[in-house]
Amino acid sequence: MTITKTIQIKSEWQLAYSLDYIINADKTRNETLVSGHALNNIHNAEFEMLRTRRFAQK
Secondary structure: OOOOOOOOOHHHHHHHHHHHHHHOOOOOOOOOOOOOOOOOOHHHHHHHHHHOOOOOOO
């Protein structure tokens, strides 16, 4: 049974930790189960999300 939890990510530390957990190769069949919407590279997801946040704040 799959359990889905929704949490709010309020800090940059939480974002980095969450993305590391999501992209974990041991849990995602060597990252074959990982994708991203409108991301160039899943390993740059944190940078792209933070950049989008900073643009939105301006």
